[in-house]
Amino acid sequence: QSALTQPRSVSGSPGQSVTISCTGTSSDVGGYNYVSWYQQHPGKAPKLMIYDVSKRPSGVPDRFSGSKSGNTASLTISGLQAEDEADYYCCSYAGSYTWVFGTGTKVTVL
Amino acid sequence: EVQLVETGGGLIQPGGSLRLSCAASGFTVSSNYMSWVRQAPGKGLEWVSVIYSGGSTYYADSVKGRFTISRDNSKNTLYLQMNSLRAEDTAVYYCAGDSSSSRLDYWGQGTLVTVSS
Numbered sequence: 700q701s702a703l704t705q706p707r708s709v710s711g712s713p714g715q716s717v718t719i720s721c722t723g724t725s726s727d728v729g730g731y732n733y734v735s736w737y738q739q740h741p742g743k744a745p746k747l748m749i750y751d752v753s754k755r756p757s758g759v760p761d762r763f764s765g766s767k768s769g770n771t772a773s774l775t776i777s778g779l780q781a782e783d784e785a786d787y788y789c790c791s792y793a794g795s796y797t798w799v800f801g802t803g804t805k806v807t808v809l
Numbered sequence: 810e811v812q813l814v815e816t817g818g819g820l821i822q823p824g825g826s827l828r829l830s831c832a833a834s835g836f837t838v839s840s841n842y843m844s845w846v847r848q849a850p851g852k853g854l855e856w857v858s859v860i861y862s863g864g865s866t867y868y869a870d871s872v873k874g875r876f877t878i879s880r881d882n883s884k885n886t887l888y889l890q891m892n893s894l895r896a897e898d899t900a901v902y903y904c905a906g907d908s909s910s911s912r913l914d915y916w917g918q919g920t921l922v923t924v925s926s
Contacts, residue, residue, distance in 0.1 A: 700870050702853065733911040737854070744903055744919060745846075745854065750912035788854050792911065796859065796867040800846075803853040 703728060703789055703801035710807040711779045719804045721772040721789030727799055729770035733792035736765060736774045740785045748787075749774060776806070784808045811835040811915045813904050818920030825894050825924075831887040831904030831917055839882040842910040845889045847900035848919075857902070858889065861910065872898075894924045 737745035749765035789801035817829040845857040905913035
């Protein structure tokens with residue numbers, strides 16, 4: 700159950716697009732279409748942004764999109780806004796009814 | 810409106826035990842998939858345990874044999890019994906749930922557990 704690998708930080712100017720990668724193995728990200736993404740502002744609980752690789756819960760702006768290729772999943776934020784500045788975590792099913800989170804990425808809006 | 814409220818955190822000595830509770834409103838614990846996720850100070854999220862709607866329970870290797878997840882349907886409350894606590898268990902513990910096992914749409918505000926002598 701090793702944590703999935705994410706870049707420590709990414710940044711972009713308002714209106715730009717940023718992409719966060721989430722790299723695992725064939726035993727987790729690559730083996731199942733059960734990748735979700737969570738946004739966490741400082742001192743707050745995480746918020747679900749994407750589930751099942753690319754599905755968006757109601758209420759999440761369509762600026763947020765998810766995808767997967769092989770053992771790497773990605774979250775793209777298009778049209779970056781100031782309120783998108785937060786930590787983002789991926790999460791994947793890892794088999795045997797267990798789950799694993801990513802190391803987390805800090806998104807900075809310049 | 811769904812609300813999940815965790816209680817039971819605090820300062821505990823290494824080797825001690827603690828039971829966390831997560832009271833739900835607007836959401837039926839027994840009909841959904843309920844998880845515990847923790848976050849050590851300044852660190853990332855770590856999945857801890859899940860209880861399925863059918864009652865099956867599963868754990869991360871780091872807590873297996875020490876932690877027990879359970880629920881009281883009459884109180885609509887989720888629990889995490891934590892035994893043989895270690896310094897590395899120090900974290901904010903969140904309860905979270907959803908109707909699907911592949912996502913966590915509802916989260917509590919978290920409760921801090923500090924394991925220290």
